[in-house]
Amino acid sequence: MSDSPQTLPVSLEHASKRYGATTVVDDFSFEARPGETVALLGPNGAGKTTSISMMLGLKHMTSGQARIFDHMPTSTEARVRTGIMLQESGLPATLKVREIVELFSRFYPHPISNAEAIEAAMLTDKTERRIADLSGGERQRLYFALAIIGEPDLLFLDEPTVGMDVTARGIFWDRIRQMHARGKTIVLTTHYLEEADALADRIVVMNKGVQVAEGTPAEIKATVMGKVVRFHTPSVNAATLRALPGVEEATLTDHTVELFTRTPEITVKALLNGPTIVQDLEVGGGTLEDAFVRLTA
């Protein structure tokens, strides 16, 4: 642990991953600073897991470079300081919770106690259970225990709360915040903006293999969280719509208009006071998918 202050826990430089003609990740650069929690946010298929796999040396890059604490990601120096939760990695079904935690603890030079890891994963009453008998959420928490058992300085959490209900997710977020409070650097992927907002110091938004936005949760939310005003109209002028206050984007298809705005009250007021004939008016939250599309456009 003789890192210089400049040593980055993780860095990815100009990473690209192509399979034949398909580009999964395109010239993506990423870093996390010591103690920082960074969320990689994006829809399914955005390239988040591939990016994490490249950072960890679990996927070869077509081009680019990855370092963990300034070591090769696959080196023992990097591995002993890294804890990982992978999506769908599977565990031997016949082993007991206690056994697999003990096995993983023996891979690391300075593990925390098994009891502590199991407690953090809220599995204290399940230590004698076979993995086959755990629920999806319990298995997900067991992955967390395995990720933290080695007392890592850097944690990778790939879609950590998939399969958890709302309550379990909230408790699990607290555990991640505890890791953050203990100074760990955390990189997590998620397709929930809410999760990125709850946990991250910084959010990197990915879509279709490229970074489309980066900023604090507040900045990202401001960019993403608009409303969509939708209505039917027999005749309208697109220029008129774009001139309405607050409208950032307007689309017109078959007499259906969609306006994207972050100030829906002002936009709707102006719309109704204006000359446009408005039928079937709806105001809805833009989905995150819509937001990704807008960010990419």
Next chain:
Amino acid sequence: MQSGVSTTATVAASVGDTTQPRHGNRSALLYAVYCEIMKTIRVPMFTVSLFVLPAMLFSLFVLPSIHETQNGVAVGNYTMPSFGIYVVMMAGVFSSGIPIANERGMKWNLLLRATPMKLRTYFASKVIMSLLIGAAAATFFFIFARVTGGVDLGIAMWLKLLGTLLVAMLPFIALGLLIGYAVGPQAAAGVANLIVLPLSFMSGLFIPYDSLPHFARQIAPYLPAYHAGQLGWHLIGAGDDTSVAVHLLWVAGYTLVFVAGAIWFYRRDEGKTFG
């Protein structure tokens, strides 16, 4: 006084010195072997077929003619190497290799690769587990034959035979690894059965070589299980005219070929997993 000083030193070391591992004996390999054994014996189908099936076959086909002779030795004695090789071949092919196909299928190996666990720990734990399971199954079979058939080789010969079986087991552990990396999780067990059962028959493990059909006698001298069996038969004085060294060479050669094959398929799998 002496003890007081050392106690203080121990406490200081365990509390303050975080550069030392948490407790003394924490061999990852030993515990990985324990986990491999647990994984294996908690699959009842496998344990039953490995322990019960050979005993059943012995009861049905050997016990009725236990007092006859074969190749100059009592039938009971003659079948100890035959069935012994069958047992360790089953243990070797099925205990390491087939689970690997499953573990590849569910990406467990990917999670392991993200830990500091050494690759050699992964393979060594599986090979050691196979040898232990093979030794346990063969010993169980010997005791069964001793109790039900009165077969008695003498303790020294039993131990020599057991040692020989464990050496003869190596090519089959390698074959299991090869199948585990070459074939998917659904097909692996089937492919292994398709290889092990005909191989056992053709090599004279169930029917003595001299009683095999003509075509099998032509092929047998090229099969690994035939030479593995001869190592055992030579030990009890029922071997063929070829020297033990030649049989050992065949067993070693097959081990190398299967290991090379396993490495080739392992690399192919790495390319798919990490590509």
